[in-house]
Amino acid sequence: MKRILSSRWVKPVVFLAALAPLLLLVWQFFHDGLGANPLQFITHATGDWTLRFLVFTLAVTPLRKLLNLPDLIRFRRMLGLYAFFYGCLHLMTYLWFDKFFDWADIVKDIAKRPYITIGTLGLVLMIPLAITSTVGWIRRMGGKRWQMLHRLTYVSIVAGVIHYYWLVKLDVSRPLFYGGLTAILLLYRVAVWFMKSRARRVPAPVAA
Template sequence: MRRILQTNALPKAIVFVLCLVPLGLLLWDGWHGQLGANPIEKIMRRTGDWVLYFLLLTLTMTPLRKTSAWRWPLRYRRLLGLFAFFYVILHFLNYLVLDQFFAWDEIVKDIVKRPYITVGFTALLLLIPLAVTSTDNMMRRLGRDWKKLHSLVYIIGVLAILHYLWLVKADNRTPLIYGALLLLLLLFRTPWFDRLWKLRRFQAGGQTVADRRL
């Protein structure tokens, strides 16, 4: 048991199962006819939402590691990223099979002509190399290049937000909220933020020294 905890196998397994809950709920609702008047659209929305949630969660791990004493965030980064990929595959399969039913000519037209589908599809394509290189083995083999390659996720995040923003008709509040969250998470990665953070830590350190003197 202790060994399991030490290797993080158990917490990881729990997180893995939790990540499958949205799919479980979707299947449950589908089975019970709870997906409303337009189930295909509902599946599209729900899987799309979860792609965004997982992308944002993945991008939260590095800032969390930077600003806390915790080491665990980095251990879940790849897992969460892979679930973003998992839900985007479901999202795309729903489009391909249920929504369009393999109407290839329509699909090609959509991808070429509709900007929101163009950016969404691009984001999906860009996620593929990241998913493929997410094994330990690949990480070792790519070395420094791995990090470079995986910084593609920043572009993917922006494309995903644009995909959402460009598909709504008038009420863009929700995509703008997600966009603001993404912007914040990207700002955490700038040198500007690093400087700010070091300054803050320095000031906090100064205070404790002063406290000790008292």
């Protein structure tokens, strides 16, 4: 496993795999595979993949530690950027197919409908993260500050889950599923933080 993860080929493979949902949508679009309401299908699919990639991104750190696979870090940026990419497609389907770029109506919608407000917030918060995702920006900002900024991902995923929860008509099982995953991923971080701060507070045993 470690050998695979560090190989040269695995990155392009992951890149293509992450692109597959989009390619599948395009293929289905031209082969009458999107059902009776294609635009809704596309909206749901791109929204789902945004949340999934946020989950994948946040799963990198725990999995690295728990499975002892440090090389997983090589994929974190790509997964995060894919979350942003699918999020942008999701927003486009809304702006274009749902609102036909009627900006007055869009602004009203964002202000008036909580699920749209919070969904927009979640995506907007990802913009600075996408911009500062390069090595150059990490250097410029310094690792600590960069890391602080990129904790906004936590807000984005929570916003995404709430967005989903607030929009379903009645059946909340799927939003709750993502909510559960998010809770696990965030609780992991809380637990790590808690153990670290305790380790710091408890003085190291004095050598006799």
